[in-house]
Amino acid sequence: MANQEKYAQQMQDAGVCDARGAALCATVKELPDGSFGMVLLGVKGNDLLIYDTNMKSEPLKLMRTIPLKGVTDFSTTSLMGEILKGYTFRFTSDGFTYSFKNCRRQAFLDVLQQEINK
Numbered sequence: 001m002a003n004q005e006k007y008a009q010q011m012q013d014a015g016v017c018d019a020r021g022a023a024l025c026a027t028v029k030e031l032p033d034g035s036f037g038m039v040l041l042g043v044k045g046n047d048l049l050i051y052d053t054n055m056k057s058e059p060l061k062l063m064r065t066i067p068l069k070g071v072t073d074f075s076t077t078s079l080m081g082e083i084l085k086g087y088t089f090r091f092t093s094d095g096f097t098y099s100f101k102n103c104r105r106q107a108f109l110d111v112l113q114q115e116i117n118k
Helices: 003-013 080-085 106-116
Strands: 023-028 037-044 047-053 059-067 072-076 087-093 096-103
Touching: 003 023, 037 059, 037 106, 072 106, 087 106
Parallel strands: none
Antiparallel strands: 023 037, 023 096, 037 047, 047 059, 072 087, 087 096
């Protein structure tokens, strides 16, 4: 089993994501409660789950659940430089703009985009 598949299975087993394996660590600029830094993101059903995490990318506390149905203004970078250092994506939900960077899994962004477009 490849490393990404193994990681996706671990995140699914931990309840961070569903069978699609859409989970990754990213850096969040700021959450509505003022917290920021490294977080673990997972797409489960039509929700984006945001977990506090440690340096081993393990889920700690669930910080926020964002229903993707109400997300607007989704955008992501796709320049070659971003591919080397990771994607940045942002969206607005309930009047707050979330911004994440250092995202290195295109498959995660594909699942996220799918759910937002439903």
